[in-house]
Amino acid sequence: MAEQFDAVVIGTGPAGLMAADELAQAGHSVLLCEAKPSVARKLLMAGKSGLNLTKDEEFDELIHNFGAAAEWLTPMLREFDGAAVQTWARRLGIEIFTGSTGRVFPKVMKSSPLLRAWLLELDQKDVQRRTRWRWSGWDGGALKFETPDGSQNVDASVTVLALGGASWSRLGSDGAWTSLLSGKGVELAPFQPANAGLLVNWSDHMAARFGAPIKGISLQAGALVSRGEAVISQRGLEGGGIYSISAGVREGAPLVLDLLPDLEEDEVAQRLTRPRGKASLANHLRKMLKLDPARIALLQEFGRPLPQAPQELARLIKALAVKHSGLRPIDEAISTAGGVAQTALDDGLMLKKIPGVFCAGEMLDWEAPTGGYLLTGCLATGRWAGRAAAQYLSEP
Template sequence: MERIGALVIGAGPAGLMAAEALGAAGIPAVIAEAKAAPARKFLMAGKSGLNLTRAEPFDAFLTAYAEAAPNLRPMLEAFGPDQVCAWAEGLGQPVFTGSTGRVFPRAMKASPLLRAWLRRLDRQGTTLRARWHWTGFDGDTVRFATPEGPRAVLAGVTILALGGASWARLGSDGRWADAVAAQGVPLAPFAPANVGLRVDWSPPMARHFGQPVKGVALRAGNGPWHRGEFVISARGLEGGGIYALSRSLREGAPLVADLLPDWTPEKVADRLARPRGKASLSNHLRKALGLDPARLALLMEFARRLPEGAPLATLAKALPIRHAGPRPLDEAISTAGGVCWQAVDGDLMLTARPGTWLAGEMLDWEAPTGGYLLTACLATGRWAGAAAARRLQASCARM
């Protein structure tokens, strides 16, 4: 059995930030990571542009976390959007804010930031152990399956940052749930968040696969209208516009699209009332309403057989989108569910297992894409790491 001071399990953003907080307190951590390399999901998410955080007033930022906002507030107040930007720039990665308030590193990719981050952790004395699969607790010890065989570690403090239950191939498989529940810890069931919708398309829709849908507003149930882009794919509908409504759609709310959100219903009806002559209905719609091929395809798909006149104008402003529910859990960008908040104290330490903290997506919270997910992972990792450092320092002072 190996004895160490601080153990972090999971080398995603939450785990790396927990290790950094420990290192900043003069406590070098050992990070155990099941995969061959750290932060694989972080790198994948940053392939098309790493959205670090969101530049907006704090209270508006906080509402993205719904009922988990009161729990997350102190962590986000301590390490919110401003602090995330300063942290990235401290790693030599200047940031910029896009027109929608999303904040990105100027390099756009995640890899330069991760390399700088790992160098900082190395300077702090952090040790990374790859292919160390956590298998659970055994009394006071933590057990691993490693390339060298089973290992047991007794740590002064332990931080679990094992992620949610999506993208299993990148490390977030949720298999930790049984081992944590065995400690008497309550868990909420996993559910897909920020996930696409399954749609059983008619054959003519195949030629539109891959097309982006722009200039559309979406609404789930009686919620507010939300403007955002999405993509027509062979599997259904995917993209930020859909992800923002994931929770309501997962819970059964119907989805409606306004194909012309900048037009009044009267304007749509007036345009459709114009004589179409010998033009087909689809050509009439394209010319009268200015619908691009993607929006026209959605109207033809979900409103067939197309009525004419006022009923068609109504559909253009509130088109019911038929779907078969969310894509599978493992295809989701993130997950809802996880360890219930009542299982941890204000420092994110498990009350059922003092000396063990949680961080990141293991906790029961969800938020839309757009910088909210990563910011909360970083903030909870930093919070848990700082709390663990204080406990370990206090323990050493008593000895």
């Protein structure tokens, strides 16, 4: 006999945990299933370098970072915006702080204390968890899972899918669910890398700069502009500044760096006209413009032969075109664009083709930069889907 629950949530990332939380809060029996041996692996990985929970800013500024999906996600994020994320974290007993750029972190910086507190709360609400349970579709009306004990079926009145995108497959987001939904006629947008590093075939002299941070720059790809930082890696460029404009690069826009975004071109040119004497060009750039070795290396890498005329050199410094080989492969991206299309869902994130099945998190066709936006979007859509599923259960 198949087990029976009011609701089954498949996927234990932030969206899945939030959906399970909402369903249990409404008084429903909930089974939470995870294909991996442990839950929330991507959330734990994100916390290794400091868990950026959200961004403390006005809603209009926050929603702008969700690009083409902003209008679709607006009602969900209005109900669970950056302020709401902070309130939720404090309710779990997590002390938080806001950095100088508005990014919000737990004081301990790690994600594990927050996850432990959240799982304890779900346990207290009697949410049952199963790990190593991989969803393999439907057996008639029942959900079918491949488990260490063989194939298992579960009957549920509603299902929330929070299966992630197609990046970091070793952490659980492998996109294998797409065939199950497309087979039911669900409209999907193809996956593409988002928040991805840039591949660059460096010349040999750049090896000395591998690992160097690039600060004090502006990056632009099409309409996307960032004042974030980047890092020179052996394979190219990565870091928050690159990730936030990677969607523009993906769409074919050239990537241009402004190495001195706080100075106008004429001011840069004027400083370059000062006598150089016997100083090397690198020393001249360092003294006159306060360019550090990392930015000088980029200028020489992408701008050689450097123009001698101050105005032309200033123009190059203010708009340095980056020669690259595209974005890193999709499995190396932090997140993905693509997934379940908006047109496949109703206003409650329920699949039109499969009544009673809801979707949330990165498996939906939206993208947002790191810096708190991505996690906020996952939490907000998980909460929205969980509440809609609870409402669906309460209807005759």
